[in-house]
Amino acid sequence: xxxxxVQIANVVHxxxxxxxxxxxxxxAIANRQSPTSxxxxxxxxxxxxxxxxxxxxxxxxxxGYGQEFANIIDLNRLGGICVKGISADPMPGNPPPRIYETExxxxxxxxxxxxxxxxxxxxxxxxxxTLKARCVVNVFGYSTEDYVRCLETLNTGDGIxxxxxxxxxxxxxxxxxxxxxxxKLTEEVVTASKRAARFPLFVKLSPNxxxxxxxxxxxxxxxxxxxxxxxxxxxxxxxxxxxxxxxSNVTAGLSGPAIKPLALRLVHQAARAVHIPIIGIGGIxxxxxxxxxxxxxxxxxxVGTANFYAPDTPIxxxxxxxxxxxxQRIHLDQLVGSLKLPLSDPSRVAEH
Amino acid sequence: MLxxxxxxxxxxxxxxGHFVLSVRSPCQAQAARPGQFxxxxxxxxxxxxxxxxxSIYDVRPxxxxxxxxPEPQVLDFLYKVVGRGTALMATLKPGDRVGLLAxxxxxxxxxxxxxxxxxxxxxxxxxxxxxxxxxxLPARELAAAGVKQRLFFGGRTHADLVxxxxxxxxxxxxxxxxxxxxxxxxxxxxxxxxxxxxxQPGKRLLILxxxxxxxxxxxxxxxxxxxxxxxxxxxxxxxxxxxxxLGCSIRVQGEGHGSYERVCTEGPVxxxxxxxxxxERLPKT
Numbered sequence: 001x002x003x004x005x006v007q008i009a010n011v012v013h014x015x016x017x018x019x020x021x022x023x024x025x026x027x028a029i030a031n032r033q034s035p036t037s038x039x040x041x042x043x044x045x046x047x048x049x050x051x052x053x054x055x056x057x058x059x060x061x062x063x064g065y066g067q068e069f070a071n072i073i074d075l076n077r078l079g080g081i082c083v084k085g086i087s088a089d090p091m092p093g094n095p096p097p098r099i100y101e102t103e104x105x106x107x108x109x110x111x112x113x114x115x116x117x118x119x120x121x122x123x124x125x126x127x128x129x130t131l132k133a134r135c136v137v138n139v140f141g142y143s144t145e146d147y148v149r150c151l152e153t154l155n156t157g158d159g160i161x162x163x164x165x166x167x168x169x170x171x172x173x174x175x176x177x178x179x180x181x182x183x184k185l186t187e188e189v190v191t192a193s194k195r196a197a198r199f200p201l202f203v204k205l206s207p208n209x210x211x212x213x214x215x216x217x218x219x220x221x222x223x224x225x226x227x228x229x230x231x232x233x234x235x236x237x238x239x240x241x242x243x244x245x246x247x248s249n250v251t252a253g254l255s256g257p258a259i260k261p262l263a264l265r266l267v268h269q270a271a272r273a274v275h276i277p278i279i280g281i282g283g284i285x286x287x288x289x290x291x292x293x294x295x296x297x298x299x300x301x302x303v304g305t306a307n308f309y310a311p312d313t314p315i316x317x318x319x320x321x322x323x324x325x326x327x328q329r330i331h332l333d334q335l336v337g338s339l340k341l342p343l344s345d346p347s348r349v350a351e352h
Numbered sequence: 353m354l355x356x357x358x359x360x361x362x363x364x365x366x367x368x369g370h371f372v373l374s375v376r377s378p379c380q381a382q383a384a385r386p387g388q389f390x391x392x393x394x395x396x397x398x399x400x401x402x403x404x405x406x407s408i409y410d411v412r413p414x415x416x417x418x419x420x421x422p423e424p425q426v427l428d429f430l431y432k433v434v435g436r437g438t439a440l441m442a443t444l445k446p447g448d449r450v451g452l453l454a455x456x457x458x459x460x461x462x463x464x465x466x467x468x469x470x471x472x473x474x475x476x477x478x479x480x481x482x483x484x485x486x487x488x489l490p491a492r493e494l495a496a497a498g499v500k501q502r503l504f505f506g507g508r509t510h511a512d513l514v515x516x517x518x519x520x521x522x523x524x525x526x527x528x529x530x531x532x533x534x535x536x537x538x539x540x541x542x543x544x545x546x547x548x549x550x551x552q553p554g555k556r557l558l559i560l561x562x563x564x565x566x567x568x569x570x571x572x573x574x575x576x577x578x579x580x581x582x583x584x585x586x587x588x589x590x591x592x593x594x595x596x597x598l599g600c601s602i603r604v605q606g607e608g609h610g611s612y613e614r615v616c617t618e619g620p621v622x623x624x625x626x627x628x629x630x631x632e633r634l635p636k637t
Contacts (some may be wrong), residue, residue, distance in 0.1 A: 064596030072355050072594070084596070099591050099599030103399045106591065110598045113612060114412050171373075255399055290357050308592040309393055309451075311355065 002220055015161045022209035024200065027297040036301040041325030043318070043332045047277045047302050048200035052079035052134050052300060053331020054318040055332060056290065059304030060085055060138035060164060060204070062109065064122035066131065072311045079318065080134035082228075082302060083124065085166050087140045088115035088150040100237050100246040104307055105258030105283075107235055109249035112140055117153035129159025140166040144189050148196045162199050165190065165224075167232035168206030180206035180231075184216040190222025202279065205270075206226035207259075212266045213273035226277040227304065229270055230263050256282040264292055271297025271337060283311060290322075294321070297337040353456060354380055357395070360448045361414070361426060365440075367461025369433040370482070371442055372409065374426050380454045381411040381424035386416045386489035387459025387585055387621045391593045392429065393451030404437045405590045405600075405616070406430075407485040407562070408455060410518070427454065430485035430515060456593050457620045460490045460560065465583060466497055472540025472556040474500045474608050477523070478545055479509050480563020484515050486585040486620070487562055495522035502548070503527070506567065510534040542570040549578040561624075562587070572624040582624035588615045603628035 045055045052054075057080035063069060067083045075081070078244040093113025100107045115123065120137070128135040137160050141147035147165065154160060165187055168180035179185045186203075194201050203219040205212065207230035216227055232253025263282020271278050280298030284290050285306040293301050306313040325332060354377075363373040373392075380390070380619025391403035406552030407428040407442030433442050444450065469475045475494055477487045481596060484505060494501055501522055506529040507513050513535055515526055517577040537544050541563075549557070557578075561571045562585035575582035595617035604613045604626050611628075613619065 062592075062596065065593070068594050068596050093598060093601060095599075096602055097589060098601065099589050099597065101400070101402050104401060106401060108597070108599060110601075113598050113601065171422075228488070257398065261566065305401065308594075308597055309401055311594075 024270055038331045039326055040090055043322050043333050048136055050200055054079040055300035056314045056318040057082055057302045058307055058314055059087055059302040062304040063306040063323050067127045073315055076132040077315045078133035078249045080136050082136040082138050082164055084114055085112050085138040085140040086114055086117050088117055088146050095248045097248055105254050105256035105278050107247055107252035109235055109252035117150050121157045125157050125159050134161040136162045136164050138164045138166050144192045147189055147193050151196040157182035162202055163197050164202040164204050164228055165193050166204050168204050181209055183214050186215055186218040187222040190219050190224050200225040202226040202228050204231055207236050207266050212270050215320045216270040216274045218278050220274045226275060228279045229267050230282050233259055246307055257285050260289055264296055267293055267298050268296040287317050290317045290321055291324055293315050294335050295339050299336045353451045357449050358445055360453045362446055363444045366514045370514045371431055373429045376426055377452055378425045381427050384408045384411050384455040385459045385461045387492050388455035389457050389620055390452055390454030391495050395449055397440055402591060409485040410488055418445050431484050454530055457616055462622050469494055469499045469558050472558050474557050476557055476559045477503045478559055478561040479505045480567040481512050483563030487560055491522040504541050504545045546574055549574055569629045572629055583621055584624050586615045586620050590616055
């Protein structure tokens with residue numbers, strides 16, 4: 001790849017006519033004065049056969065099961081919804097305190113409290129499948145058997161578009177992160193899960209590793225259809241008055257704008273190490289944040305912590321990406337991985 | 353529940369670093385019920401991300417130009433400066449804008465407290481510090497229903513006992529307590545509460561309590577000892593208040609999945625016997 005651009009296999013964009021019919025004629029006519037108005041950029045993206053109407057998804061654990069936001073934002077304008085991590089059996093979660101706000105970020109150690117796969121299918125999925133937003137089910141377990149058992153239960157569900165394998169939660173004892181911090185185990189659990197999964201399998205990686213490319217390749221070897229990068233960074237905060245940890249779990253996952261540069265670097269590196277699509281996540285709160293991830297090589301993004309304080313963020317981000325593409329007169333696929341690196345940068349040589 | 357950008361009409365300083373923030377939002381003011389809360393978002397401060405949970409202290413009529421509006425127009429929030437968020441809140445001026453997600457949570461009404469209160473002899477409000485903010489609206493509603501009420505109000509020092517004048521029209525008696533002895537009983541508010549409960553054998557009382565975890569725990573233990581029912585309004589750190597982050601969960605009776613409930617969604621008001629006391633302490637919010 002002499003130009004430094006990474007070829008994203010598995011990502012297919014809808015074929016387009018050079019000058020497609022504008023969706024909203026009124027606004028197209030109103031904007032005709034502007035030289036860029038007639039260009040309608042395609043911002044849909046197809047990952048492992050699943051078409052998302054725009055490249056913005058809500059991150060697991062920050063958007064419940066979707067319905068909680070139904071009265072606040074138009075869920076049909078989202079690209080996709082990654083639901084709260086589901087395990088084969090219900091999980092109670094960690095004792096409080098579970099969250100703490102830090103500068104431009106927040107620590108959480110929820111402990112994957114969830115309703116379990118069976119109740120998810122009965123109570124949550126029927127609503128999710130009525131939406132235009134794609135339903136990505138985040139799956140979590142304590143052992144390879146747990147992951148497989150959870151997937152087998154979920155496989156019977158109608159309306160799931162893809163799975164996101166969580167091998168990176170930092171907040172449960174001997175939980176997913178064991179898999180996410182050993183490349184052999186990563187490959188093992190991904191291989192077993194891929195074999196069990198009826199729907200495409202995305203794998204969400206931990207940033208708490210020395211070399212992300214090792215884990216990205218291990219997941220790819222295991223048969224991952226795409227990667228989600230990254231989960232939270234392990235962090236901590238202490239109450240100096242009482243000299244106690246701010247979070248009962250002592251350590252916790254850091255999210256929010258504070259981690260964006262760290263996550264972006266990992267997406268940039270992983271995008272140059274694998275050929276499967278990458279979904280970028282980490283502190284995205286604005287269209288510009290998302291554009292950085294797309295340019296670095298992510299073909300889609302997830303909005304997480306921002307959903308807590310500004311639930312309109314994913315829609316604003318999708319609109320902003322479309323505006324940018326219109327202004328630049330490019331389609332989304334032309335933006336993905338379009339980072340212009342200095343000639344001297346060693347990562348210009350793709351490590352496939 | 354509505355997510356809106358609203359305008360500050362007043363940010364009135366009280367004693368001891370307390371303030372009453374007043375914002376204009378007729379829809380949210382008219383929808384609010386006793387015991388509900390709101391999430392306030394400070395705009396333009398990228399380092400303070402999360403919204404702050406605040407009890408809806410009061411809702412009151414306002415003016416639209418020269419015209420008096422009989423329906424509630426304004427929401428009041430009583431707060432104390434304790435950290436970065438509240439320090440920034442204290443700098444808000446009339447005309448400033450804040451994000452307001454409100455009203456939230458099951459207030460006292462969801463527990464049919466009116467029926468419980470009417471069926472009893474007296475309602476005892478037990479407040480610690482800014483915990484009083486959760487009790488003014490129920491006190492007004494109970495007074496309108498003709499229920500006899502009494503206030504037990506404690507703080508570290510006299511400057512913490514804010515809002516007594518606003519509360520007093522609705523109660524027959526007020527007992528104050530300060531840890532430093534600067535006003536009322538010298539010690540915790542649970543001491544006068546204990547004496548009062550001791551002197552009321554055979555009476556059917558309903559306790560409504562809001563304040564720090566230790567005060568709630570002591571109040572609940574007294575209620576149990578004297579066989580009285582108690583509703584607690586819980587405080588906790590919150591990420592979203594929409595029921596999705598699960599950051600505000602507290603331990604409640606029950607096994608497995610049922611052993612945690614969200615303060616924002618299942619609460620903030622709980623029957624005291626439903627909450628598991630003693631095991632964990634919530635952070636000071």
